[in-house]
Amino acid sequence: MDWAQTRAAFREFLSVEPEQRCFHLGRLFEQLAPWIERGVQTTSLRHFLVFPNETALARVFAKVTRRESLQRTYSSFLAWTESRVLRDLTDASKPLAISSGGSGEPSASLRVAFNQLPLEQRTPLFLYMVERFSAVEVAQQTGLTLAEAKDLLLDTWDSFETEALASGLPEGWQNPEELKNEHPALHSSAKAGVRK
Amino acid sequence: MKGTSKILLEAYGEELAWHLGELLLHLSVARGLRLRDGFRYSPDPRVIPFSCETTTGKAQALWREARGAWQALSADLPPSFSDALNASLHRPEGFWSDPFRLATASVLLLPSNPLARITLAANHLRKGEPNPAEEHLREALDSSFDPRHRSRALRNLAAVQEMKGDGEAAVGMATEAFLCAPEDPIALHDLTSYARTHGLSHQLEVLPSLNRN
Numbered sequence: 001m002d003w004a005q006t007r008a009a010f011r012e013f014l015s016v017e018p019e020q021r022c023f024h025l026g027r028l029f030e031q032l033a034p035w036i037e038r039g040v041q042t043t044s045l046r047h048f049l050v051f052p053n054e055t056a057l058a059r060v061f062a063k064v065t066r067r068e069s070l071q072r073t074y075s076s077f078l079a080w081t082e083s084r085v086l087r088d089l090t091d092a093s094k095p096l097a098i099s100s101g102g103s104g105e106p107s108a109s110l111r112v113a114f115n116q117l118p119l120e121q122r123t124p125l126f127l128y129m130v131e132r133f134s135a136v137e138v139a140q141q142t143g144l145t146l147a148e149a150k151d152l153l154l155d156t157w158d159s160f161e162t163e164a165l166a167s168g169l170p171e172g173w174q175n176p177e178e179l180k181n182e183h184p185a186l187h188s189s190a191k192a193g194v195r196k
Numbered sequence: 197m198k199g200t201s202k203i204l205l206e207a208y209g210e211e212l213a214w215h216l217g218e219l220l221l222h223l224s225v226a227r228g229l230r231l232r233d234g235f236r237y238s239p240d241p242r243v244i245p246f247s248c249e250t251t252t253g254k255a256q257a258l259w260r261e262a263r264g265a266w267q268a269l270s271a272d273l274p275p276s277f278s279d280a281l282n283a284s285l286h287r288p289e290g291f292w293s294d295p296f297r298l299a300t301a302s303v304l305l306l307p308s309n310p311l312a313r314i315t316l317a318a319n320h321l322r323k324g325e326p327n328p329a330e331e332h333l334r335e336a337l338d339s340s341f342d343p344r345h346r347s348r349a350l351r352n353l354a355a356v357q358e359m360k361g362d363g364e365a366a367v368g369m370a371t372e373a374f375l376c377a378p379e380d381p382i383a384l385h386d387l388t389s390y391a392r393t394h395g396l397s398h399q400l401e402v403l404p405s406l407n408r409n
Contacts, residue, residue: 018257019264025208054203062207066215 003074006031010070021065029061035074036060039081046082048126049115051089052105060084089115104171113163121156125176128153132174135182150179205272209265213281216262217305219255221312224298226251228319231295235322238382240348243311252292259287281305295319303332310336310345317352326359347377351386363394371399 009031016024040056043049060081064070071077106114117125124142127133133141139149157164157176169175225239226248245251266281283304291297299316306312313336320329333356336349350373357365370387377383391397 018261019267021261022208022265022268025204029204054201055207058201058204058207061204062211065208066211 001031001034003035003077006035007070007072010064010067013065014068025065028065032061032064033057035077036064036081039078040085042078043082043085047086048119048123049089050106050111050126050130051085051115052111054105056085056088059088106170106173107167110164110167110170113160117156117160121152124149124152125156125160128176129169129173132172135179150182154179202272205269209269209272209278209281212258212262212265213305216255216258216281217302217309217312219251219258220298221302221306221309221315223248223251223255223292224295224302224315224319227293227298228295228315228322231322233322237318237322239315239318240311240344243315256292259285296323307335308339310340310342310349313339314345314348314352317349317356321352321355321359324359326356330356343376344380347373347380347383350376351383354386354390358390363390364396366390367394367396367399 009028013021013024013028036057037053040053040060043056044051044053063084071080114122114125124138124144127138127141128135135150135153136146138144138153139146142149144152153176157179161177222243222245225243226245228237229239229244230248231237262281263285266278266285270278270282283301291301296316296319299312299319302309302312303316313332317329317332317336320326320332330353333349333353337346340346340349350369354366354369354373357363357369367387367390370383370390374380374383374387388397388400391400
């Protein structure tokens with residue numbers, strides 16, 4: 001389905017008698033969900049943020065139902081989706097910021113701790129833990145040497161580990177502890193202050 | 197509802213409630229502005245709609261959508277939202293042109309919105325009811341750190357004190373309102389007006405930001 005068809009489906013939804021609209025939510029959701037999911041995923045990847053995807057999808061969809069028309073192009077819709085997600089994520093009264101999320105999704109406290117990391121620390125950690133890149137791939141993506149990438153990952157993990165392990169790592173996340181097993185000497189020397 | 201997840205229905209219900217609450221708030225403000233009863237009313241420009249008729253049409257359509265949703269989904273909606281929606285959907289005669297009833301419904305749907313609280317409080321003041329007005333204004337103060345909202349709530353609290361016959365407290369509240377938003381000309385006007393009315397103009401001399409002007 002292309003964007004023009006989705007817009008047509010949205011117009012059809014709006015043409016339904018207001019009292020009957022709730023009965024058409026499921027059909028509209030089927031049409032819109034793939035577009036919104038892509039927007040939510042793009043927001044996460046663009047900013048290296050974690051949030052409960054199912055909640056984000058539902059929240060953005062609910063906001064779409066309040067619109068008077070859908071954006072003419074999908075790229076405009078994408079930008080709008082991104083702005084909605086970011087706004088709700090930073091508002092402590094919104095479910096996206098405080099809800100516990102579905103099973104296997106990051107807990108609220110883990111998300112807050114992760115999302116508050118500085119971007120230069122969050123980016124490699126996101127790539128390694130969430131996207132399951134190897135340390136080599138993280139180094140390639142960030143322009144660091146392999147040793148620098150591992151050091152950064154382990155140092156960031158050290159500051160984040162307590163919170164992460166207290167609430168349990170979400171399904172599919174890669175634990176940076178494994179890096180210590182790969183090169184225990186590297187990290188212990190860093191801890192001893194040898195590395196700058 | 198079959199095929200639609202609970203989390204989706206909750207989100208839809210909450211957005212619907214928020215949207216309806218906002219429109220009812222705007223409509224309440226517009227209807228209040230149209231009254232000619234000598235009451236000084238200067239609402240926040242952000243809640244004054246461009247067109248009363250268009251807003252009424254939108255609010256009525258949304259009200260129908262909310263009624264349909266509540267009838268079909270009430271079992272799936274969060275109880276707090278469901279109760280608020282249900283209460284706000286009992287539409288008495290004259291509802292759409294009565295700023296007080298519109299503001300009451302708006303507060304049910306937007307309990308933590310300071311402007312909804314302040315609008316309802318202003319309507320209570322208009323009816324000569326300082327005590328319920330004060331309750332809503334205290335709630336508004338508790339729910340916002342925005343100095344513009346706080347100043348507005350405090351200005352209305354000054355009106356509450358004046359209505360209760362305590363001119364000195366009214367000047368005190370108006371002073372706090374002015375200190376919250378010294379750039380707001382209405383806050384300054386209210387402060388000087390209360391101070392003159394109650395013979396307390398000398399108290400203004402101690403305000404450095406006022407003397408600078």
